[in-house]
Amino acid sequence: MSDPSYAAPAPPGSASDREPPVHDPLAVALGNASLLGVGYLMMRRRGLALVAVVVPITLVTRAVSTAEEAYEIGLVVWWAAAVGHGWFLARRSGDRATRRGPRLAALGVTLAVLVPLGLLRHDASTIAHRVTEARERGDCEGVSSAQDEVWLGHRIADAPLSARGDEAVRTCDRLRSAHGELTTALDGDTRALADGFGTLASVLSRPGNDKTVEATLNGFLGRLRTRNPCGTVAVVDWLRSRGPSHDLLDRSAAEADRAAPAALAGCGDALMEDSSWENARSQYRRLLARYPDDDLADKARSGVRKATRNIELAEVRTLLAPGTDGPPEYCTHPAKYSGAKPYRKGTNRALFYTHDAYAEDYADRLPGSWRADGPTDAVLIVCMGEDAYGSAVETCPYEGTGSGSTSSVTFYRIELPVKVYELRTGKLLMNRKIQIGGTSCPGILTYYSYGDHDPGPPSSQYVDEGKSDVKDAFRPLVVR
Structure with a gap:
């Protein structure tokens, strides 16, 4: 007869032989502090572990791409929530145990994540400080040099701070563009000047750019x-x-x-x-x-x-340019040249302008010391009109060739109307008529006849002027 108080032992591995899982809340909390879901993995909560990894990665990615501090705040909040949730979840799971090994492992993973992150954040802060110092010196080269040290790790550790450095570099790039515009403006391009100052004003409107704008402006004004x-x-x-x-x-x-x-x-x-x-x-x-x-x-x-x-x-x-017919325009519309020498005592060099070729011959026979080479060494401008008969000198009889008849021929001085202008002032000094003398009544008088009829010599003839006669007539004009 069997003993009713006896119960056979449970077979090994049966449900009654298993012990409930035991979790260390501190180890779980430390594991979740790594932002890698290690605490959840320790509790074999793989779904929560996956979420614990995806959410931080998403927040970090958004923080890097947008540089908005809200994502960093969200990451901190998520980190605190994950740590707290792991702690309380472990406490509710049943018996708790204190185990040194899981705690050290969780701490090691967390430190492996947070320590480099902290160091990178500190390094990003150091770089940002150097960027700020360079901006305050107005040193855009220093800004670019410092910001060149920023890499993805710095952006993950402190995206907003790194983004502020990027903004400083972009500002310096704008100032370099302004520098180029202002350099172009130095040659008188006022459109480039307006563009350059527009860029400076735009950059200056943002706080913290006074020194870099001032440095660019100083460079422009210095040149x-x-x-x-x-x-x-x-x-x-x-x-x-x-x-x-x-x-x-x-x-x-x-x-x-x-x-x-x-x-x-x-x-x-x-x-x-x-x-x-x-x-x-x-x-x-x-x-x-x-x-x-x-x-x-x-x-x-x-x-x-x-x-x-x-x-x-x-x-x-x-x-004074030669006219198409007659003397140049100066003779009717004189103008002054204040660089000319004044009309004074002694010989005053002159430029002579004539009405026709006959009058030009008179000017050619004047002394070279009376004639100027051009307006730069002339004192006077002498304008001569058309010659005419002046006063009578002598009347002589001449017998016509072949006709045997005698004709009386009167010889006249050559009369020239002249205007004399002082070149220095353009004023009219003389408006008169001069007469050129010469010899009269030659032994043989040459004249021309046409056809078979010889009317005899013309009754009026000019005297035969010599070089000295021309000089004597013009002397009162140029010698004072």
Whole structure:
């Protein structure tokens, strides 16, 4: 008869032989602190472990791509939630055990993740500090050099801070673009100048960029006096007309005022070399109008005089150009050339302009010391009209060839109307008629007849003037 109090032992491996799982809450919490779901894996919660990995990766990816601090905050919140959830989940799982091995393993994994992350975050902060220092020095090269050390690890560890460095580099790139625009503007390209200042103003509107903008502006203003002066004049005019923006860009107007006198004088000189007399005089006059007490004012006054003389000389040359019929236009519309010598005692060299070839012959027989080579060495402009009979000198009888008849021929001086202008002032000094004397009543009088009929010699003839006769007639015009 069997004993009812006896129960056979359970076979090995049966359900009653298994012990409930035992988890260490601290080990689980430490494992989850690694952001790799290690604590969940220790509890064989593979689904939770997968979520514990995917969520941080997603948050980190979004933080790197957007550089928004909200994702970093979300990651911290997730980290705290995962640690707390693992702790409480382990405590509720049944009996708890304190095991050194799992704790050390979990701690090792967590430190392997968090320590490098912390070091990278510290390094990212150090780089950001160097970027900031370079910006505060206005050193864009230093900004780029420091930010070049940033890599993906730094962006994972501190995406917003790394992104601020990227923004500083982009700002410096914009300032380099402004530098190029301002360099182009130095040659007088005011459109490039406007673009460059527009870029500077845009960068300056963002906080923290004062020093880098100032460095770019200083570089531009420092080169303002080193390029072609006429280009500098255009730049100076633009800067002077630029309205105030009440920031550091406004000091460009003061620098423009300091550079303007030298630019105006230099531009005037350059235009003089190019024979652009009107434009050169305009630049000198602008200097005198704006800066009458500047050290370059005397040079500008001299430039105005020189330019004016060249303008006058060019006009005189145009007026003295040979006309199609008769004397040049100067003889009816005189102009002054203030660079000419004044009319004075002694011989005054003159330019002689004639009505026809006969009168030109008279001028050719004058002494070389009386005749100027051109308007630059002339004192007088002498305009001669058409010759005519002057006063009678002598009447003589002549017997016609073959006819046997006798004719009386009266010989007259050669009368020339002349106008004498002082080239220096363009004023009319004399408007008179001169008479050229000569010999009369030659033994044989040559004349021309046409056909078989010989009417005899003409009743009026010019005297036969000699070189000395021409000289005597013109002497009162050129010798004072």
